[in-house]
Amino acid sequence: MTFLCFYISDMSVIQLCLKQKRALLLIVKGGLMTATNQAQPKMKFSEIFTKNLIIFMIVHFLSDCSNNMITAFINMGAKAAGISAAAIGLAASTYSIAALLMRMPAGNMTTTQKKRLLVIGVIVFRYLTSFLLGTLGMSSSTMFIIFRTINGLGWSIVGVVIPAIEATLLDKRAMGTTYAVYTALSAFAKGMVRSLGVSVYQSSGIVTATIAAGGFALAAILLVNFMNWNDEKLQRIKPKGKKGLFSGVNKNYMGVCFLMGCAVVTWTLNQQFNNVLAQERGIDIATILAITAVISSVWGFAASALCDFIKPKYVLVFTYLVLGIGTIILGRAETYNMFLIGEILCTIGTGYSKIQTLYLYKACAPEERPSVHATSFFVTDIFSLVAGAMVGLFIEKLGYTNAYMVSSVFVLVAAVMIFIGGDKMMAKGQAEAETEA
Incomplete structure (x- = not known):
């Protein structure tokens, strides 16, 4: 003894x-x-998956189904309506810019005490912007760009408000597992509703398909009313008195968010050019994508759940390293087998987004999660605006092999820096947040 x-x-x-x-x-x-x-009490299922959390996760799920159904056919409808490819491309850029500008105000909205009305309002707003895009937006290229931009505001506000409020309902002890369950169900449903959207569009036209997608949004709105909005967890988020466009920025975690944002450059390269690279080298990318689709679903679930058993930092660093190594392999891959290996590694690596969220959420206080979520998305948007042009320039000036090598450096540097100083930056953010409280 x-x-x-x-x-x-x-x-x-x-x-x-x-x-x-x-x-x-x-x-x-x-x-x-x-x-x-001093023995720690065991977690009970009812303590983790509370009635409020289950209902809100379904609300989140239904709202996303509505949006995913519309995005599946909107560009198809635009092309059929005679909207030019240049206009569709420009609209994608203005959509992203609008989303970027909306991140911060959206994060600050979650501090309202009228959260039920807020959730209903943002779901209605996003669907209305989608409906206008699918109707009035198809009249000309100019109108398409205008309403696509407005739709970016709707997409951004829902993408911040709903996950941020949902985060306050999560139990820190099983946050990873909760995300794993939702991600798995969401990934499965996404493919189904996108297929449904295209099917309805092809059989009945864009207006009917857009209206049909509204059914999911309506179901989400109705379900919101079954929640207990007096839940103590929801009441923890209160106004901080800050005003202005960037009032939703959480400067305490800005540094670590920017560090993690470096991975966006490598991610963008993989998303935009892997298929092009395979085509240029005569590699059958279709069968590779079928294999990686299965791996993506399995790893997405496993990685999120793993964060409940080991530090999310280690899972995040692992995904960064795998993405970097996979990118280097792809740049040099001349055969099917090598390209398959590289694509599998990159598929695992590009699952870092959820892990970043878990890393941030587990480190900060529940009432800080909405602003941290908005800040993380804001930084990602900033990197996204420049990453596309950056990797395109790399390929043009350096060629594919060297461009992939250079682009991998961004995520590998992020891996090293997070491993060395990630926890210190998180602790500093926590201390500053507690001082301000």
Whole structure:
């Protein structure tokens, strides 16, 4: 038996007794002795997946189904309506810019005490912008660009508000597993609703398909009313008194968010040019994508769940390293097998997004999660605006092999920096947040 003794005051002694893996705290003060068992209570399913969380996850799911159904056919409808390819491309850029500008105000909106009305409002707003895009937006290239830009505002506000509020309902002890379950269901449903969207569009036209997608949004709105909006977890997020366009920025975690944002450059290269590279080298990318689709689903679930058992930092660093190595392999791959290996590694690596979110959420206080979420997305948007042009320039000036090598450096540097200083940056952010509270 081992005893660790230290003095609290002149008349107090604590003796910590460790025996058979149980901690028994013996507190001696003024001749009185008390004992308390330090064993950690086991998690109960009902404590993790509360009624409110389950309902809100379904709301999130249905809202995303509505959006995914529309995005599946909107560009098809635009092309059929005579919208030029240049206009569709320009609209994609203005969409991203609008989304970027909306991130910060959206993050600040979550501090309202009228969260039920907020959730209903943002779901309605996004669907209305999608409906206008699918109707009035098809009248000309100019109108398409205008309404696509407005749609970017709707997409951004929902993409911040709903996940941010959902994050406050998550139990930190099983956050990874919760995300894993939702991600798996969402990934499965995404393919189904996109297929449904295209099917309805092809059979009944874009207006009917857009209206049909509204059914998911309506179901989400109705379900919102079954939640308990007086939940203590939801009430923890309160206004901070800050105003302005960037009032939703959480400067305490800005540094680590920018560091993680470096991975966007490598991710963008893979998303935009892997298929092009395979085509140029005569590699059958279709069969490779079929294989990686399965791997993506399995790894997405496993990686999120793993964050409940080991530090998310280690999972994140692993995904960064794998993405970097896979990118280098792809740049040099001349055969099907080598390209397959590189694509598998990159598929695993590009799953870093959810891990970044878990890393941030587990480090910050629940009331900080909405602003941290908005800040992370804001930084990602900034990198996304320049990453496309950057990797395109790399390929034009350096060729594919060297461009892939250079682009891999961004995510590999992020891996090293997060491994070395990630926890320190998180701790600093926590300390600054507590000081401001």
